[in-house]
Amino acid sequence: MNISAITGISNLFPSNALFSATSSLAAEGNEKTGASFRDIFQEAIDNAAKTDAADKIGQVELLTGQSDDFAGLLINSEKANIALSLTVQLRNKVLESYNEIMRMSV
Numbered sequence: 001m002n003i004s005a006i007t008g009i010s011n012l013f014p015s016n017a018l019f020s021a022t023s024s025l026a027a028e029g030n031e032k033t034g035a036s037f038r039d040i041f042q043e044a045i046d047n048a049a050k051t052d053a054a055d056k057i058g059q060v061e062l063l064t065g066q067s068d069d070f071a072g073l074l075i076n077s078e079k080a081n082i083a084l085s086l087t088v089q090l091r092n093k094v095l096e097s098y099n100e101i102m103r104m105s106v
Helices: 012-029 037-064 070-103
Strands: none
Touching: 037 070
16 A cells, blocks of 8 residues: 655745744844845735635636536635635735824924
């Protein structure tokens, strides 16, 4: 019996930009790095759009009989859900930070 290893979640986020950017920012201190928050946020939005599009394509293929991979459809659907949740959480943190800054007295 051949059992393959379980792969990580690295496929959810292209090049793990969020994690590598935050760790490089923490390591570099105040030095300018290649990835800005805008780039990270934009990549999260793009990733959510790509995974949602892949999910919709899989749904259409399953409904039209072009594919019979129901498990793959469920996996793509969950990936799209996770990517959207990440994007919403990033947005919420940005709004929370903005509101906190606005409440500060000068």
